[in-house]
Amino acid sequence: MSSHEAEVHTIAPELPAMFDGMKLAAVATVLYIIVRCLNLKSPTAPPELWFQDTPLNHFLLKSCPLLTKEYIPPLLWGKSGHLQTALYGKMGRVSSPHPYGIRKYLPMQDGATATFDLFEPLGDHRTGDDVTMVICPGIGNHSEKHYIRTFVDYSQKQGYRCAVLNHLGALPNIELTSPRMFTYGCTWEFAAMVGYVKKTFPQTQLVVVGFSLGGNIVCKFLGENRNNQDRVLCCVSVCQGYSALRAQETFLQWDQCRRFYNFLMADNMKKIILSHRGSLFGMSSSKMKDADLSRLYTATSLMQIDDNIMRKFHGHDSLKEYYEKESCVHYIHNVNVPLLLVNSADDPLVHQSLLTIPRTLAEKKPNVIYALTLHGGHLGFFEGAVLFPEPLTWMDKVIVGYANAICQWERQKPPCQSATQSETQCPEEKA
Numbered sequence: 238m239s240s241h242e243a244e245v246h247t248i249a250p251e252l253p254a255m256f257d258g259m260k261l262a263a264v265a266t267v268l269y270i271i272v273r274c275l276n277l278k279s280p281t282a283p284p285e286l287w288f289q290d291t292p293l294n295h296f297l298l299k300s301c302p303l304l305t306k307e308y309i310p311p312l313l314w315g316k317s318g319h320l321q322t323a324l325y326g327k328m329g330r331v332s333s334p335h336p337y338g339i340r341k342y343l344p345m346q347d348g349a350t351a352t353f354d355l356f357e358p359l360g361d362h363r364t365g366d367d368v369t370m371v372i373c374p375g376i377g378n379h380s381e382k383h384y385i386r387t388f389v390d391y392s393q394k395q396g397y398r399c400a401v402l403n404h405l406g407a408l409p410n411i412e413l414t415s416p417r418m419f420t421y422g423c424t425w426e427f428a429a430m431v432g433y434v435k436k437t438f439p440q441t442q443l444v445v446v447g448f449s450l451g452g453n454i455v456c457k458f459l460g461e462n463r464n465n466q467d468r469v470l471c472c473v474s475v476c477q478g479y480s481a482l483r484a485q486e487t488f489l490q491w492d493q494c495r496r497f498y499n500f501l502m503a504d505n506m507k508k509i510i511l512s513h514r515g516s517l518f519g520m521s522s523s524k525m526k527d528a529d530l531s532r533l534y535t536a537t538s539l540m541q542i543d544d545n546i547m548r549k550f551h552g553h554d555s556l557k558e559y560y561e562k563e564s565c566v567h568y569i570h571n572v573n574v575p576l577l578l579v580n581s582a583d584d585p586l587v588h589q590s591l592l593t594i595p596r597t598l599a600e601k602k603p604n605v606i607y608a609l610t611l612h613g614g615h616l617g618f619f620e621g622a623v624l625f626p627e628p629l630t631w632m633d634k635v636i637v638g639y640a641n642a643i644c645q646w647e648r649q650k651p652p653c654q655s656a657t658q659s660e661t662q663c664p665e666e667k668a
Contacts, residue, residue, distance in 0.1 A: 276317050279612070280611075281307050281310070281316075281611070281612070282308075283304075283307050284608040284609055284610045286305070286608055287596050287605075288606040289600070293575065293603075294603070294606060296646055297639065297646070298606075300645060300646075301641070301642045304608055304635065304638075308610050308612065309620065310620065311619055311621035311624060311626050312623045315612060315620075316583075317614075318584055318617075319493075319494065319585055319614065320617075321581075321614025321618070322498075322584070322614035323614075325614065325617045325619075330386070330387040330628060333628070334390040336389045338355055338356040340354050340355075341353050341354070343429045343433060345415070345425060347417060348414055349426075350413075351402075352411055353380070353400055354400070354401045354403065356399040358398050359393040359394050360394060360396050362395070362397065363641060363645075364644045364645065364647075366648070367398070367440045368397055368441065368442050368444060368470070368640070369438060369443055370398070370400070370444045370446055371443050371445050371455075372385070372388070372400065372401045372451070373452075373454050373455050374402065374449075376450040376502065377407050377419075377506065377509050378407060379402075379407045379408050384448070384616060388632075388633050391629060392637055400431075400434050405426055406510075406513050409512060412513070415520070416516055416517050416518075418510070418517065420547050420548075420550055421481055421559075422453055422457050422481075422564060422565065423454070423550075423551065423563065424458040428465070431443065431465070441468070442468050443469045443470060444469075444471055444472075444640045444643070445458075445472040446474075448476065448616055449475070449476045449477055449615065451477075452475060452476065452477030453477045453478070453563075456472065456477070456569045456572060457563070457568045457569070459568075459571075460569050460571035463571070470574065470575070470647065471576065472574055472575070472576050473576075473577045473579070473640070474576070475579045475580075475632055475636070476581065477580075478586070478587045479565060480560075480591060481560035481563060481564045482557060483590065484591060485540055487588035488538065489540075493585040495586065499540075500537055502539055503538050503541070503542055506539065507534075507536065510542070510546060529545050533545060543560075544556040570602070573604055576602075576604055576606070577605075578595040578607045578608070579607075579635065581610045581612065581618070582610065582611050583614060584613070584614055584615045592609065595607040613631070613632070619631075
């Protein structure tokens, strides 16, 4: 045997071993990235709660056990706030139902036309009462979105009538009748819908629900005027940011890919605005100019769109004034009905610094419960075993469970201990 052949025999076995080592290293690297990105090592836990020690709050937590039990997301991807958010954004929900509703049109004083969809209950409420969910969706959303349809269908089956606001300009097949569309904190259309429901159903009581931007609107609406809380049993806000001014800086940061989400939402807002270009820019009463339209085309963030377009609908002189006036943080302390605020710690859109607002509120006001889940993303809150999520989310069940508990409390307690008078006591209790 030649020396050349001997060399081949001594080197060849080492090459496969080296390549196997490289493969193992590559697989390990990929697995490490997957574990990190999917946050697989993160534990599951019950929501972290902030609330005052009151009989009502103890009753609510006992009667709505989802608030004190573990929230368990789908094993393989549910611990990633990004995937929860992406699945909500792309799909909305799994196996989304198609509830039947009637669209209502309400003329506004400035010539705008508010629209909302009304869904009658599909059974009796467990208390036998007439209760209506008045629902405000997230930014640029409406009653036809999958997550809204899923929540409405579930609420109907639990005996609730549902009224869902369609944000002004959000429905692609409904033309604007004035040079104005929805903004971050304008409550005019929501107030019109609530007024219609109260007038049409004089016996009904209201459960107010807001998702994301809708959470800001409903809390601002209730806090703007004490009369807005009449006949309101409670309010639930999910995944809102509470202060647009404080959120502004965080949306320009790249941590949690927030700047990228900002770009995506700005692109969606651009499409909505441009779909109503004729109404917003062409009407004689329009406050928009051609220069505003040009700046809209080049905008890459919500802040640029808000500064060039949105603030001008209500005549705000600056972006700071617009964010200050339209944020619920300046009104929410006036809300005295039972208030459940829900956020997720891994929500990529809502920075952790904003969550001091609901925590502080819950520590100061006896009517507030603040629940912070470890997982859930932005309006995700999917549940499931390993891979495939269930049609109903934790969020859907918690809102209805909390509303059921409030209705049950109102039924069982004497008037001096009603939820809306939770700070009062019966005469015998004062002794």
